[in-house]
Amino acid sequence: xxYRLSGIHHTRYESARALWPVTADRRIVQGLLxxxxxxxxxxxxxxxxxYMLPWLIxxxxxxxxTLLMGVAGQLHFGxxxxxxxxxxxxxxxxxxxxxxxxxxxxxxxxxxxxxxxFGAAALRVKxxxxxxxxxxxxxxxxxxxxxxxxxxxxxQATLSTPDVTFLFIPLQSDGALYxxxxxxxxxxxxxxxxxxxxxxxxxxxxxxxxxxxxxxxGVNPLKYKLLAFFASSFLGGVTGAVLAFCYYQAVTPxxxxxxxxxxxxxxxxxxxxxxxxxxYLGAGFVLLLPIVLTxxxxxxxxxxxxxxxxNLLSHxxxxxxxxxxxxxxxxxxxxxxxxxxxxxxxxxxxxxRHTQS
Amino acid sequence: MTQTQHDADxxxxxxxxxxxxxxxxxxxxxxxxxxxxKGEIFGLVGPNGSGKTTLVNAITGFYPPQQGQIRFLGxxxxxxxxxxxxxxxxxxxxxxxxxxxxxxVLDNILLGRHIFMRPSIMASLFYWWWAxxxxxxxxxxxxxxxxxxxxxSVRDEPVDVIPLGMQKRVELARALCAEPRFLVLDEPMxxxxxxxxxxxxxxxxxxxxxxxxxxxxxxxxxDVVTAICNRAVVLNNGEKIAEGPxxxxxxxxxxxxxxxxxxxxxx
Numbered sequence: 344x345x346y347r348l349s350g351i352h353h354t355r356y357e358s359a360r361a362l363w364p365v366t367a368d369r370r371i372v373q374g375l376l377x378x379x380x381x382x383x384x385x386x387x388x389x390x391x392x393x394y395m396l397p398w399l400i401x402x403x404x405x406x407x408x409t410l411l412m413g414v415a416g417q418l419h420f421g422x423x424x425x426x427x428x429x430x431x432x433x434x435x436x437x438x439x440x441x442x443x444x445x446x447x448x449x450x451x452x453x454x455x456x457x458x459x460x461f462g463a464a465a466l467r468v469k470x471x472x473x474x475x476x477x478x479x480x481x482x483x484x485x486x487x488x489x490x491x492x493x494x495x496x497x498x499q500a501t502l503s504t505p506d507v508t509f510l511f512i513p514l515q516s517d518g519a520l521y522x523x524x525x526x527x528x529x530x531x532x533x534x535x536x537x538x539x540x541x542x543x544x545x546x547x548x549x550x551x552x553x554x555x556x557x558x559x560x561g562v563n564p565l566k567y568k569l570l571a572f573f574a575s576s577f578l579g580g581v582t583g584a585v586l587a588f589c590y591y592q593a594v595t596p597x598x599x600x601x602x603x604x605x606x607x608x609x610x611x612x613x614x615x616x617x618x619x620x621x622x623y624l625g626a627g628f629v630l631l632l633p634i635v636l637t638x639x640x641x642x643x644x645x646x647x648x649x650x651x652x653x654n655l656l657s658h659x660x661x662x663x664x665x666x667x668x669x670x671x672x673x674x675x676x677x678x679x680x681x682x683x684x685x686x687x688x689x690x691x692x693x694x695x696r697h698t699q700s
Numbered sequence: 701m702t703q704t705q706h707d708a709d710x711x712x713x714x715x716x717x718x719x720x721x722x723x724x725x726x727x728x729x730x731x732x733x734x735x736x737x738k739g740e741i742f743g744l745v746g747p748n749g750s751g752k753t754t755l756v757n758a759i760t761g762f763y764p765p766q767q768g769q770i771r772f773l774g775x776x777x778x779x780x781x782x783x784x785x786x787x788x789x790x791x792x793x794x795x796x797x798x799x800x801x802x803x804x805v806l807d808n809i810l811l812g813r814h815i816f817m818r819p820s821i822m823a824s825l826f827y828w829w830w831a832x833x834x835x836x837x838x839x840x841x842x843x844x845x846x847x848x849x850x851x852x853s854v855r856d857e858p859v860d861v862i863p864l865g866m867q868k869r870v871e872l873a874r875a876l877c878a879e880p881r882f883l884v885l886d887e888p889m890x891x892x893x894x895x896x897x898x899x900x901x902x903x904x905x906x907x908x909x910x911x912x913x914x915x916x917x918x919x920x921x922x923d924v925v926t927a928i929c930n931r932a933v934v935l936n937n938g939e940k941i942a943e944g945p946x947x948x949x950x951x952x953x954x955x956x957x958x959x960x961x962x963x964x965x966x967x
Contacts, residue, residue, distance in 0.1 A: 356835075356836045356839045356840075357832060357836060360832075360835065360839075533825075534821075534824065534825050537824045537825065537827035537831070538821070538824040540827075540835075541819065541823065541824045541827060541831040541835060542810070542813075542814060542817040542818075542819035542823075542831070542834070542835070543819035543820060543821060543823065543824045543831075544824065545803065545807055545810060545811050545814070545819075546811070546814060546819055548800055548802050548803055548807075549800050549803075549811055549814075551802070552800040552801055552802050552803070553798050553799075553800060555762065555782070555798070556794065556798035556799070556800065557783075557800075558761075558781070558782040558783040558786070559760060559782055559783075559786055559791070559792055559794075559798075560786055560791070560811055560812055560814055560815070560874065560875075560878060561783050561786035561787050561814050561815035561878065562783060562811075562814055563781070563783045564783075570821070574821050617802075
């Protein structure tokens with residue numbers, strides 16, 4: 344009905360490996376991209392800066408983490424610390440007079456360097472033990488930022504971002520901030536999708552699935568584990584910088600605490616490990632659902648149908664939110680991306696029932 | 701040294717020289733020596749636990765021998781990491797299929813080309829101008845192998861939904877894609893029915909003919925071993941008990957004893 348596979352025959356290997364080989368998928372992506380570009384003209388400032396903007400940036404963060412956790416299979420429970428390194432590095436670099444574009448690069452490199460240092464633990468340990476090593480990173484980085492005044496700007500200090508320009512456009516208006524974030528998220532999205540269809544991504548998956556079989560076909564498992572940490576931490580660092588400059592505009596260490604790391608892991612898991620669309624859906628779920636639930640409840644409560652205490656009013660959204668996360672994981676362990684995939688396949692063969700793969 | 705002797709030495713692809721391997725107090729390989737000549741299918745047989753897979757693991761670098769030397773094309777390779785040995789041109793398949801479950805059949809086979817590719821993050825970032833050309837060039841080679849092993853129908857399937865016989869064939873395809881000069885097949889017909897077994901034999905012979913690959917075959921199906929192997933070595937308890945042209949090696953009294961015991965052992 345909506346999707347038509349008939350008539351799609353690939354005569355070249357390039358088109359067979361295209362990002363969206365099905366025309367209908369391509370149309371959807373084009374439509375969404377158009378909406379994203381037009382968003383500043385369609386949405387009010389409130390919706391643009393406090394819903395769309397953080398959603399895009401956290402999607403980029405979830406994408407960076409899903410490259411490591413989903414594609415390369417290395418667990419990371421300290422990703423907020425990686426973002427913190429990027430955020431603080433970029434602020435200090437721009438304050439020292441470095442152009443913002445170079446500061447972003449520096450933020451990525453610094454995060455990648457320190458990320459690789461802790462990622463080196465992955466060369467020896469797997470699974471829960473790697474979780475412990477990355478947790479250590481979370482706390483060590485947090486402690487260092489808080490306790491070194493040169494980084495945090497002093498005890499309990501808030502470090503505000505200086506005024507910068509990105510590609511000759513001053514980052515002051517909401518539009519400029521939004522388009523910077525959109526550009527970065529699109530770049531990360533394309534990068535992850537291209538990694539997944541090229542030899543680099545296949546090598547990462549090989550190491551994830553069976554490291555002994557990977558080495559027997561010539562993949563060096565140690566090298567690719569480190570490269571996964573490098574790439575993911577680099578992207579995470581730049582995303583942290585984009586988050587600081589485009590959204591927070593003033594950073595404190597608490598913004599990159601352990602709970603943020605857990606939220607990132609939740610985004611990746613609820614969305615679906617290793618899935619690009621899952622990162623978008625997961626970030627939206629974790630970030631926006633609590634807000635939607637709170638608004639919904641406030642809307643219901645204003646009719647005074649049943650008396651709800653203020654205390655309960657603030658707790659119900661959290662309870663529902665927790666239940667929904669568990670619900671999604673139970674209903675479809677492969678995450679929201681798999682639910683989307685099932686729906687897509689349903690329409691792909693509609694009105695029939697069985698798909699080919 | 702006579703001329704023929706000299707030619708035979710020139711032709712040796714893989715040579716094991718007094719290979720010893722211990723696991724704690726257990727000596728799994730006791731001074732194994734063998735040499736595989738270019739273009740032949742070399743059989744490696746023996747009862748369970750006789751050290752066949754350990755020897756293969758020693759050759760491919762997973763359990764480097766503590767004593768002795770393994771030479772590939774005259775060059776010592778013991779002590780090298782498995783991925784370095786793979787880059788020298790030795791490929792293998794596993795007894796229990798070791799495919800990458802998260803990938804499609806095509807991606808699994810493409811991974812066989814890894815040693816010829818230059819994977820990098822930048823190449824992936826600029827896919828359309830950089831990685832794509834390489835991907836397509838190697839895809840052409842992969843399609844040749846898919847054609848040879850008749851895997852067209854399952855090309856785009858996830859690898860864990862296809863039957864075991866197909867999975868073993870995909871693993872062979874992945875190994876062949878590396879254009880190995882020496883291919884180790886560790887029980888390629890384990891768990892197969894007669895038809896799948898015959899297909900597999902056909903594919904192994906086709907592959908040797910098409911690519912001239914030298915092979916080491918571990919197999920428990922003696923009919924297959926006698927049918928396609930030029931020469932064979934029989935192991936028992938980590939020792940070499942027979943060697944020579946396949947039929948002679950397998951009919952050696954020591955081999956019969958190792959498999960089914962001596963007459964006077966029967967109670």
